[in-house]
Amino acid sequence: MKRLVLLGGGHAHVKVLADLAEQPLAGWEVHLVAPYRRQIYSGMLPGWVAGHYPIEACAIRLDALARRARVAFHGTAGRGLDLHCNTVQCADGSTLRFDALSIDTGPMPALQDLPGSAEHALPVRPIEQFIAAWPALVERIRRPCRRFDLVVLGAGASGVELAFAIQRRATTEGWSHLVITVLGSDALPLPGAPLATRRRAARLLARRGIAWKGDCRATRLEAGEMHVEGGPPLRFDVCIASTGAAAPAWTVASGLATDARGFIQVSRSLQSASHPNVFAAGDVASYADERPKSGVFAVRAGPVLAKNLRAFCAGQAMQPWTPQSHALYLISTGERHALATWGRWSWSGCWVWRWKDRIDRQFMRRFGTEADGSPRP
Numbered sequence: 569m570k571r572l573v574l575l576g577g578g579h580a581h582v583k584v585l586a587d588l589a590e591q592p593l594a595g596w597e598v599h600l601v602a603p604y605r606r607q608i609y610s611g612m613l614p615g616w617v618a619g620h621y622p623i624e625a626c627a628i629r630l631d632a633l634a635r636r637a638r639v640a641f642h643g644t645a646g647r648g649l650d651l652h653c654n655t656v657q658c659a660d661g662s663t664l665r666f667d668a669l670s671i672d673t674g675p676m677p678a679l680q681d682l683p684g685s686a687e688h689a690l691p692v693r694p695i696e697q698f699i700a701a702w703p704a705l706v707e708r709i710r711r712p713c714r715r716f717d718l719v720v721l722g723a724g725a726s727g728v729e730l731a732f733a734i735q736r737r738a739t740t741e742g743w744s745h746l747v748i749t750v751l752g753s754d755a756l757p758l759p760g761a762p763l764a765t766r767r768r769a770a771r772l773l774a775r776r777g778i779a780w781k782g783d784c785r786a787t788r789l790e791a792g793e794m795h796v797e798g799g800p801p802l803r804f805d806v807c808i809a810s811t812g813a814a815a816p817a818w819t820v821a822s823g824l825a826t827d828a829r830g831f832i833q834v835s836r837s838l839q840s841a842s843h844p845n846v847f848a849a850g851d852v853a854s855y856a857d858e859r860p861k862s863g864v865f866a867v868r869a870g871p872v873l874a875k876n877l878r879a880f881c882a883g884q885a886m887q888p889w890t891p892q893s894h895a896l897y898l899i900s901t902g903e904r905h906a907l908a909t910w911g912r913w914s915w916s917g918c919w920v921w922r923w924k925d926r927i928d929r930q931f932m933r934r935f936g937t938e939a940d941g942s943p944r945p
């Protein structure tokens with residue numbers, strides 16, 4: 569029997585699994601390789617930090633979804649590919665043969681150019697490791713002290729959302745000694761967002777008592793100290809790093825065609841530019857029509873990937889995909905309040921948070937969370 573291997577349980581692959589649950593792939597066995605039994609939905613992670621959701625509400629049960637789809641689940645990570653033998657090498661020492669492979673493993677934290685970050689920063693990715701580290705961080709913050717400095721390095725959507733979420737938690741828990749600083753290399757937070765949204769985010773940070781340090785580039789981390797370009801070092805008790813997406817080292821080493829940053833180059837059908845039996849989607853992919861690394865495009869790639877994997881396995885023609893040029897971004901700001909942007913447009917308010925909450929919960933219900941356990945078809 570021919571074999572399709574799904575590497576990674578990212579946003580596009582959960583859609584593929586849901587599709588396979590509805591209609592199995594005739595004549596093919598399907599395997600899923602993913603290091604964790606659940607997939608955390610990053611859009612809701614700040615809501616967990618803020619205390620709006622239990623973690624179970626933010627977690628898709630990958631193993632249950634795989635079972636429904638009659639897909640064999642392997643709880644390990646892919647470590648390398650052999651594209652001559654068509655095999656995936658896994659962290660648990662196993663090797664998995666494939667006839668077709670689909671990769672949706674997400675990005676690595678972009679910290680390779682920041683010496684000291686491995687020892688002295690808490691990266692937000694892998695998200696499961698951040699979640700595991702969070703209770704100990706909360707314990708440290710709770711210990712009596714005059715001042716606790718928490719620096720969020722990176723002012724993209726995830727850094728800004730996390731800063732707001734931690735500040736909200738500080739308010740509800742009475743952590744008045746917690747001083748939060750967000751540091752970004754641009755003058756304003758949220759690079760890429762409309763100017764009005766960026767200004768609004770800066771005003772909101774100030775209003776919530778979060779310090780903003782813009783036009784600032786970190787060059788090196790030491791214990792409790794961040795060195796920055798052209799300025800005095802910044803003291804910190806904890807540095808959370810949310811510095812964007814980098815490609816995993818194994819994508820380049822595998823011999824797959826990649827872009828200059830090491831992300832897997834795919835055509836409009838989501839097939840590797842060099843190996844047509846390999847597909848990729850989500851942040852690990854470099855699309856023919858370049859788009860920002862974001863969950864929105866990983867989710868949007870899902871239905872096309874599901875159709876094209878099915879077509880490839882049946883020897884049928886595939887469908888080209890042009891990702892939409894504008895995406896709706898909903899950025900939570902801690903207090904059941906959020907900012908929204910779409911192209912040049914932007915909005916904010918408590919109603920935007922309720923809108924985001926509804927969209928996020930609807931998305932999760934389609935796949936089945938650890939909280940409700942029962943996926944809705």
Ligand SMILES: Cc1cc2nc3c(=O)[nH]c(=O)nc-3n(C[C@H](O)[C@H](O)[C@H](O)COP(=O)(O)OP(=O)(O)OC[C@H]3O[C@@H](n4cnc5c(N)ncnc54)[C@H](O)[C@@H]3O)c2cc1C
Binds near residue numbers: 575576673693862863
């Ligand atoms: C705090 C935070 C908030 C965010 N908010 C938003 C938002 O509001 N909107 C938005 O559009 N984007 C947001 N993002 C960005 C978004 O998280 C990513 O763009 C999105 O997760 C990419 O999806 P993906 O499917 O490529 O990968 P991921 O969601 O990262 O999924 C990858 C999966 O593959 C698994 N995996 C990893 N390595 C391996 C391996 N070697 N072998 C096998 N499996 C592997 C992982 O465990 C995981 O299950 C946010 C990010 C963060 C950190």
